[in-house]
Amino acid sequence: MNTHTATGAALLVVDAQRSFLQRESWSASSDPEVASRIGRLVDHFRGRGDRVVWVLHTEPGTGTVFDPERGLVEPMPGLAPASGETLLTKTAHSAFTGTDLEDLLTAWGVRELTVCGVRTEQCCETTTRMGSELGFTMTFAVDATATEPIAAPGSAPGRSLREVLDDPATLLPHDIVTRTVYALADRFARVRAVEEILADGLG
Template sequence: MNPTLTGRALVVVDAQRSFLQRQSWQASSDPEVAEPIGRLVDHFRGRGDRVVWVLHTEPGTGTVFDPERGFVEPMPGLSPVDGEPLLTKTAHSAFTGTDLQRLLTGWGVGEVTVCGVRTEQCCETTTRMGSELGLAMTLAVDATATEPIEAPGSAPGRPLQEILDDPRTLLPRDIITRTVYALSGRFATVRTVDEIIGEKS
């Protein structure tokens, strides 16, 4: 980390209503992930640190990530306040195609905590890229959530129960464990919400 960049920021990645529309969200690691995310947001605001919101969009696709369908907005209970940027992205990393890096640099931020959805996808990718950019990254692991991942080559459109019954399906607890192993000590520090809130400023 650049020692001249002493600021801290929380980046909330894809904690949006889009996921709540999907059947697979019923089997997510934490359907109520907005609650721990909200605790982190309050903590960072209370310290006077920066909070940045990032939402995933897939314009023109007709999916739940298409802004035209009205679901590309923060989950209930979560919302930016004045002065907190709300960015949109079309890639996995919150740094790709957005102003995130420029904003963080302009604020003098050197330490970034990531939370949101999905753990191994946009949260992990954002964390890895932030590390590559020289930022000290933290993943707030229990303020992330993910869904089961079907085995490569699985038939599309299967009912959720069939996906869960398939022994080849990667379940959320295993996905999160893999992300913790992949990031810890390499790209980021992995901490719980309680650990982050309990740390000394």
């Protein structure tokens, strides 16, 4: 159990949950094994005595993979909160919206946040932007995030993954990650790779 925040820093693990593993599109994600990189960050922050905060996305009553009734709203295999670590659930893109995350971080004296998880451009990026707006110093662990192909606006629903990937208008994961780096870097966050964070002791 973390009882001391050594550097006023915390790691936010956003939506790294089993829900995504059930989707056909996850096989085409930027990193299907992203949990291993997230796990390295978790170990790093725990080893420093810093906070690790887990956030899971829920869509109650929808019957989707994000509906808690389906039993999939839990961390990906290999990831789990340690005793005493905070786990929050959210229904919006930002981990700050509709939760007491900001109040908790303030009470703990945390001012530096590192974000990892799923999806790169959606909940991870949105949380990072909002954290910056709230005055936190943000680090975006880009290769400890993952995302999936995005079909073009107005695309017909229900297409197979192959049809989505064959559509030249589809935005592919590499391009999505690149766009997020350009959007966040030096404006909302420091964008760093896991190895940089571990080597420099960033958080």
